[in-house]
Amino acid sequence: MKVSLFVTCLTDLFAPDVGMAVVKTLEHFGCSVDFPASQTCCGQPAFNNGFHADARELARRMIRVFENSDYIVTPSGSCCAMIRDHYVHLMQPDAAWEQKAAEFAARTYEYVEFLTKVLKVDLSKLSLPQEKTFTYHYTCHLRGLETTGDPCINLLKQIRNARFVPLEKAEQCCGFGGTFAVKYSDISRAMVMDKVNCGNKTGAQEMIVNDGGCAMNIGGACHRNGATFIPRHVALVIAEAIEHAAAAANSEKIAPGEQYSGGAS
Amino acid sequence: MSHAPVSSAAERPESGKPRRLALPVFHPDFLSEAHAASADAGLHDALDNSVTKKDYGRRDSLAELPDADGLRELAGRIKRHTLDHLDYYLELLEKNVLAAGGQVHFAHDNAEANRIVIDIARRTDSRLVVKSKSMVSEETQLNEALTEAGIEPLETDLGEFILQVDHDHPTHLVMPVIHKRAADIGRVFEKYFKAPFTEDPQTLAEMARVYLRKRFNEADMGVSGVNFAIAETGSIVLCTNEGNGRMCTSRPRIHVAIMGMEKVIPAWEDLPVFLKLLARSASGQALTQYTNIITGPRRGGERDGPEEFHLIIMDNGRSRILTGEYRDTLRCIRCGACLNACPIYRKVGGRSYGSVYPGPIGSLLTPLFNGLESHKHLPMASSLCGACFEACPVKINIPEMLITMRKDLVETGVVSGPERLIFRIWSWTLTRKWSYRAGQIFQRLVLRRLRKPDGWITHMPGPASGWTEVRDFPAPPRHDFRSRYAQYRRDNSHPADRRESERVKNA
Numbered sequence: 001m002k003v004s005l006f007v008t009c010l011t012d013l014f015a016p017d018v019g020m021a022v023v024k025t026l027e028h029f030g031c032s033v034d035f036p037a038s039q040t041c042c043g044q045p046a047f048n049n050g051f052h053a054d055a056r057e058l059a060r061r062m063i064r065v066f067e068n069s070d071y072i073v074t075p076s077g078s079c080c081a082m083i084r085d086h087y088v089h090l091m092q093p094d095a096a097w098e099q100k101a102a103e104f105a106a107r108t109y110e111y112v113e114f115l116t117k118v119l120k121v122d123l124s125k126l127s128l129p130q131e132k133t134f135t136y137h138y139t140c141h142l143r144g145l146e147t148t149g150d151p152c153i154n155l156l157k158q159i160r161n162a163r164f165v166p167l168e169k170a171e172q173c174c175g176f177g178g179t180f181a182v183k184y185s186d187i188s189r190a191m192v193m194d195k196v197n198c199g200n201k202t203g204a205q206e207m208i209v210n211d212g213g214c215a216m217n218i219g220g221a222c223h224r225n226g227a228t229f230i231p232r233h234v235a236l237v238i239a240e241a242i243e244h245a246a247a248a249a250n251s252e253k254i255a256p257g258e259q260y261s262g263g264a265s
Numbered sequence: 266m267s268h269a270p271v272s273s274a275a276e277r278p279e280s281g282k283p284r285r286l287a288l289p290v291f292h293p294d295f296l297s298e299a300h301a302a303s304a305d306a307g308l309h310d311a312l313d314n315s316v317t318k319k320d321y322g323r324r325d326s327l328a329e330l331p332d333a334d335g336l337r338e339l340a341g342r343i344k345r346h347t348l349d350h351l352d353y354y355l356e357l358l359e360k361n362v363l364a365a366g367g368q369v370h371f372a373h374d375n376a377e378a379n380r381i382v383i384d385i386a387r388r389t390d391s392r393l394v395v396k397s398k399s400m401v402s403e404e405t406q407l408n409e410a411l412t413e414a415g416i417e418p419l420e421t422d423l424g425e426f427i428l429q430v431d432h433d434h435p436t437h438l439v440m441p442v443i444h445k446r447a448a449d450i451g452r453v454f455e456k457y458f459k460a461p462f463t464e465d466p467q468t469l470a471e472m473a474r475v476y477l478r479k480r481f482n483e484a485d486m487g488v489s490g491v492n493f494a495i496a497e498t499g500s501i502v503l504c505t506n507e508g509n510g511r512m513c514t515s516r517p518r519i520h521v522a523i524m525g526m527e528k529v530i531p532a533w534e535d536l537p538v539f540l541k542l543l544a545r546s547a548s549g550q551a552l553t554q555y556t557n558i559i560t561g562p563r564r565g566g567e568r569d570g571p572e573e574f575h576l577i578i579m580d581n582g583r584s585r586i587l588t589g590e591y592r593d594t595l596r597c598i599r600c601g602a603c604l605n606a607c608p609i610y611r612k613v614g615g616r617s618y619g620s621v622y623p624g625p626i627g628s629l630l631t632p633l634f635n636g637l638e639s640h641k642h643l644p645m646a647s648s649l650c651g652a653c654f655e656a657c658p659v660k661i662n663i664p665e666m667l668i669t670m671r672k673d674l675v676e677t678g679v680v681s682g683p684e685r686l687i688f689r690i691w692s693w694t695l696t697r698k699w700s701y702r703a704g705q706i707f708q709r710l711v712l713r714r715l716r717k718p719d720g721w722i723t724h725m726p727g728p729a730s731g732w733t734e735v736r737d738f739p740a741p742p743r744h745d746f747r748s749r750y751a752q753y754r755r756d757n758s759h760p761a762d763r764r765e766s767e768r769v770k771n772a
Contacts, residue, residue: 003729007746007747009695009701009705011746012705012710012745012747013705013709013741013746013747014739014742015743015746015747016742016744016745016746016749017742019750020746020749020753023750023753035747035750037698037747038698038702040434040695040696040698041665041695041701043690043692043695045688046688046691046692047668048649048668048669048670049675049684049688050668050671050672050673050675050680051672051675051685051688051692052672052675054688054689054691054692055692057692057696058692058695058696060698065614070450085665086665086668089665093691110391112492134623140648140649140651140652141378141650141651141657143650143651143652169317169650172317172611172652173608173652175608175648176292176648176649177335177647177649177650180645180646180647180649181648181731181732181735182728182729182730182731182732183645183646183647183731183732184297184299184645185732185734185735186300186303186304186733187303187609187612187613187646188735189303189734189735189736190303190304190309190612191608191609191612191648192735192736194309194608194612203420204492208606211480216738216739217736218736218737219739220721220732220735220736220739221720221735221736223719223736223737224723224735224737225736228446248743251541265542
């Protein structure tokens with residue numbers, strides 16, 4: 001299966017590890033991944049701030065860049081929601097572009113959604129090196145994508161040694177919201193500290209997220225104030241489990257790729 | 266549909282005379298209110314114990330329905346249909362209220378609505394008006410208007426009563442007094458009833474109950490809101506929990522019901538759809554304690570009920586909203602679910618929103634009624650998380666309309682020049698691969714210079730400083746994704762190529 005990665009501008013600059021984890025895990029599950037290098041940004045910041053002409057220009061560019069891709073997969077819930085929920089509307093009243101936007105949106109998936117809906121992966125053969133407790137923060141923008149939290153939790157629960165503990169107010173926004181975090185920092189502070197406090201109460205080591213923005217916001221607040229957990233992108237956990245499996249397989253002299261070929265067809 | 270930006274008619278004062286706002290504004294400075302409230306941990310705990318709990322109650326009670334989402338869809342469609350044919354249904358409603366022996370008044374704005382109530386009161390020699398909770402009467406500031414006219418208004422919903430005696434304003438659509446704790450109410454009652462201080466909710470409620478019982482018997486007129494008005498039968502529906510609505514509408518000689526013109530629903534058979542959703546969405550109850558369906562005044566042979574029934578149908582800016590791209594806001598049934606679900610409301614409280622309609626729906630309604638310019642923070646102060654849309658029983662896409670309103674802010678020139686320039690440069694940079702790369706490299710260089718030895722930035726410059734007032738900012742790693750990816754591809758030939766070459770080899 002051919003998959004094009006839309007890495008997002010935030011992940012490109014601030015979290016290349018997450019991008020690499022997405023590439024490696026998708027390859028592990030049998031995908032052939034390419035990265036159209038002329039991609040930049042989906043236009044979400046401009047769109048959310050009301051600069052729709054600017055956003056439209058970037059949206060058209062995105063559609064052109066991924067014109068030949070079968071599937072577009074992105075590790076960011078909010079960028080995916082931008083494409084899926086807003087591109088068509090943004091193109092109105094240009095019917096030709098509306099059509100293109102709709103086709104593009106239909107081919108675009110958030111990472112976990114792609115793993116669970118398209119690849120239907122089974123992670124039960126994977127395991128982490130040692131037991132790890134994780135909790136999960138529901139990324140807001142996955143609401144509209146019919147794949148809120150639970151599929152992600154269920155996916156991670158399949159991994160041996162991954163123990164899930166629920167997060168209080170898991171579905172409450174962490175207070176990122178792009179420029180919101182900067183423009184309304186007082187409100188954003190109250191929101192992110194609520195999230196950090198709830199995270200601390202779980203006793204989990206990691207708070208799993210599906211969005212670079214949430215990770216950056218919660219991570220920054222954890223670093224500033226101290227916390228008992230770190231936020232981490234889901235792809236990093238799956239990559240860690242795959243690497244562990246590969247290492248274990250190597251040590252048992254089993255050819256890599258045979259034992260853990262994943263559930264992808 | 267016309268695409269006139271929000272700040273149109275409502276923005277321009279008529280020549281000379283001070284303009285009466287469509288929605289009264291109590292706290293105009295959003296930023297300072299929100300600043301204070303977002304540092305108030307006590308408020309946050311109180312809101313979590315009320316609204317956040319109600320939000321979970323909503324989810325649980327909706328989950329009991331076989332197809333809650335389908336029902337919400339249906340409710341939204343009924344509302345949309347009604348709004349699309351509002352003239353027809355309002356005429357039908359009028360016809361059937363008249364047929365049931367009631368009287369119908371159309372009020373162009375909030376001042377006219379008040380004038381109609383006062384005229385009825387004067388004509389019927391009404392001195393004491395008991396009120397059940399009505400957001401529309403908050404919109405018209407009816408209590409103030411009645412008092413000015415020498416008529417005594419008395420709120421009989423416990424929360425509204427507390428607010429009235431304390432000269433305060435509601436901060437929630439269905440839990441008006443949510444910002445007060447039991448001790449606050451105790452102090453209000455201590456002063457008002459000249460009674461010993463108590464913060465026991467039961468005792469406080471009893472104090473009000475005993476007092477209000479007496480006053481119900483003295484009242485000449487009852488004023489109520491309208492949850493739903495059924496065009497087909499000319500009935501109005503009131504959903505309450507305290508029974509005061511029933512007292513207000515049956516004990517006094519005169520009943521005046523006030524509704525926003527969007528409250529009409531077509532037919533009797535539509536009512537259950539909304540009843541199933543309203544209480545569940547508002548408070549997690551299957552139904553409110555009392556559901557009153559009132560059709561006209563007392564009829565011959567009946568022992569109870571008012572001699573006159575008046576229905577005031579108020580526009581107050583709604584017909585303008587109806588013709589624009591914010592029409593869906595008129596679907597709102599004022600259940601408050603979007604407030605309960607909203608992470609911003611949970612941190613800033615209802616007071617910060619300034620007007621009678623707080624929360625996500627208020628962030629749309631207040632600028633729509635009063636103009637965007639004086640409320641420009643309301644559509645902006647949202648993380649667009651979508652919790653309101655998910656909670657809305659009639660599926661109003663609030664986040665999408667907030668974004669549209671931000672577009673209006675840009676198009677009507679409310680957004681500052683510097684911000685426009687920043688976004689212009691930003692988008693220009695991102696539409697070219699080379700400038701995107703250059704921008705990323707520039708950011709990396711600058712941000713890495715700012716970082717502390719642990720790799721985090723504690724003070725961001727310029728407009729980004731808001732970030733580091735709250736939390737640290739991560740410095741970008743030395744290599745961005747695309748260079749790591751290029752290296753990875755150099756180190757490991759593409760698996761597809763590898764498989765291809767294996768196939769060639771095996772062939």
